[in-house]
Amino acid sequence: MKILGIFVALTIFTPFISAQTLHNGITLPQQWPPHYEESTVRHEMPLPYLKNKPLVIPINTGRQLFVDDFLISETNLSPVYHTPKYYEGNPVLEPDKDWEKTVEGALYAAPFSDGIWYDEKYGKYRMWYLAGAGTIHKDERQTFYTCYAESNDGKIWEKVNQDIVPGTNIVDTCNRDAAVIWLDREATDPAKRWKFFNVERRKEDRRWQYVLKYSADGIHWSKGVAQSGDIGDRSTAFYNPFTKKWVLSLRASALASSRSRTYAEHADPEVLVSVAHRTRKDADDKFVKFWFSPDDKELRHEKYPEVEPGIYNFDAIAYESVMLGFYSAWAGPENRVCEKDGIQKRNVISLGYSRDGFHFSRPTHQPFMNVNETEGAWNWGNMQSVAGVPLIVGDSLYFYSSGRRLSKIMWDSHTSTGLATLRRDGFVSMHADKEEGYVLSEKLSFDGKYLFVNADVRKGKLLVEVLDEQGLPIEGFTKKDCIVMKKANSTKELIVWKNRKDLSTLFGKNIRLKFYLSDGDLYSFWISPWLSGASRGYTAGGGPGLDPKGIDIE
Incomplete structure (x- = not known):
């Protein structure tokens, strides 16, 4: 009984502070917000989540934007920064x-x-x-x-x-x-x-x-x-x-x-x-x-x-x-x-x-x-x-x-x-000239069903290949199976494959996505539970026809 009493007292006065893991797999340190010593020398803010990315990035919340390298494992495309x-x-x-x-x-x-x-x-x-x-x-x-x-x-x-x-x-x-x-x-x-x-x-x-x-x-x-x-x-x-x-x-x-x-x-x-x-x-x-x-x-x-x-x-x-x-x-x-x-x-x-x-x-x-x-x-x-x-x-x-x-x-x-x-999503795009380039994602986890992209494909084309954790193309989701997006400019374009209309057969698996693009710009991608393409992301200041809860849901 004495041991139990000591344990209860400790839990009351010195509670365990668990680290918070965010929607994107980033785990915040127990000291949060972090404390940085001030410097007399001007320098850019550190970005710890880019230096130590999650091993697998969940993408169940919102459109996934190319505003940094967080989602990108490899690419030979160039980022373009747009202004309104x-x-x-x-x-x-x-x-x-x-x-x-x-x-x-x-x-x-x-x-x-x-x-x-x-x-x-x-x-x-x-x-x-x-x-x-x-x-x-x-x-x-x-x-x-x-x-x-x-x-x-x-x-x-x-x-x-x-x-x-x-x-x-x-x-x-x-x-x-x-x-x-x-x-x-x-x-x-x-x-x-x-x-x-x-x-x-x-x-x-x-x-x-x-x-x-x-x-x-x-x-x-x-x-x-x-x-x-x-x-x-x-x-x-x-x-x-x-x-x-x-x-x-x-x-x-x-x-x-x-x-x-x-x-x-x-x-x-x-x-x-x-x-x-x-x-x-x-x-x-x-x-x-x-x-x-x-x-x-x-x-x-x-x-x-x-x-x-x-x-x-x-x-x-x-x-x-x-x-x-x-x-x-x-x-x-x-x-x-x-x-x-x-x-x-x-x-x-x-x-x-x-x-x-x-x-x-x-x-x-x-x-x-x-x-x-x-x-x-x-x-x-x-x-x-x-x-x-x-x-x-x-x-x-x-x-x-x-x-x-x-x-x-x-x-x-x-x-x-x-x-x-x-x-929409137009802050940064991954740009390809006439010659085909690619963007390979980090390992991703998902619980949605339908893959969407926001892209402007001019005289070129966009294809998406789904890879397993080892980087091997998954049967039925290869580049040659993908239905080509070409001469299209859409902020919400559904990607499908010849014999695969969605990603439901890949539930529970970690994947990589490889985007092949020529003469175009890729702004974002996401996997939605709904054919409508609602992203489950936050809608900032809102807008006509959006949900009053501030989340893009069906």
Whole structure:
């Protein structure tokens, strides 16, 4: 009995912490999130899951994207990094209301992260954005609050008046900086379906803090249910459905740069906000961990080459089988120089990709959404990412961002919202010229039935061969048995073989897939349980016809 009592006491006070294995076979270390020592030398973030891949990669969650080498064993094809096309009707939202001006008269109508989502239950595109608050906070300089707009097509937006401040579309009057309005598709309490992580200025000392609020409709918000300690102004939040954790992306000063990020996570957003605070750059904090600094490949401003680039902000969201990361990459100059020279600071949006939600690869530092430094451009400078994007609209992805014009009123003003579109899964493609090339996957496990690809095959062809664990072609699934995909451009193409219409005879076996491609681009592949091709992946900000749970299911 004494031995049993000692065992029970030990299990109570020193519980065993099991390592979490993710949907893709990656096992997280027991110390999570990881702790990295800061460095004065700029370098890219480590990617442990690429150095030590799982022996077998499960592909049961989402479309499998070629955004890194995680899925690839061998290839002689070349990756191509694509960028979205700006909508010709930009900007889609302009500051045109008196209540969108600051006290100084600067015009603001654009998300500062905030949120743009497609609400499947409501049947609308929905936008929350930062606006100048000069009509309410009349005695304070550069004050902002939160407004709301909605759309039937994602292109034409209406500023719908609400009852918070009658006659306006204002939905929250607290003086703020950045904010994130997150559609919690997993919420069990309808009153908490929308979560509002607002970076508000405390009246007592004018310091910034997170304030968490809830809403059933995204319009009427609760009082703050949790508040943080002091934080940096351009701090945001996101949800990682793969780990079931809420994450805070906090602005920080690190040894390598004053524009760096720290990280905190927790399953309960109220607890998370309550423990958040700005840490010393050399602190080993229990809750808030150093995350990353700008690396040695950041783009410099050709007119201000002396400026050391920084990361102005970082947002993230789950898309299919990966986490997308949006870097607001800052190249300068500082505000005082911008004011003197009459220009906007240069922030462009670049992309990163993560398989574990913490380590992000950046295969290219070239802008994903770039500024347009021509007279009259809505996005001459200071572009900022938006929470919730991309939205999935048919075969396209919708990306939004804020941008700022050159203005004669004051240098840092006239902020509006623009749209850009990209092919679904269209971030990176494996490209083949006229001569046939190949991509051989790592060992894969699956529980689906139908193999689909997203590919653009021009005058060439695409064939898929299924190999066993030893790399030998499986009878009935060889290259010569495959029905050729040729002269076709499809974001969801079913692959079959002459006498095999699906992979059901291979259930329970580990396989490799070998893709043979000429004159074309391969964007993704996946194995679905359904002939419809639903991927079981995450649908980011949602879209028309998609499931309101935020997962691509039949």
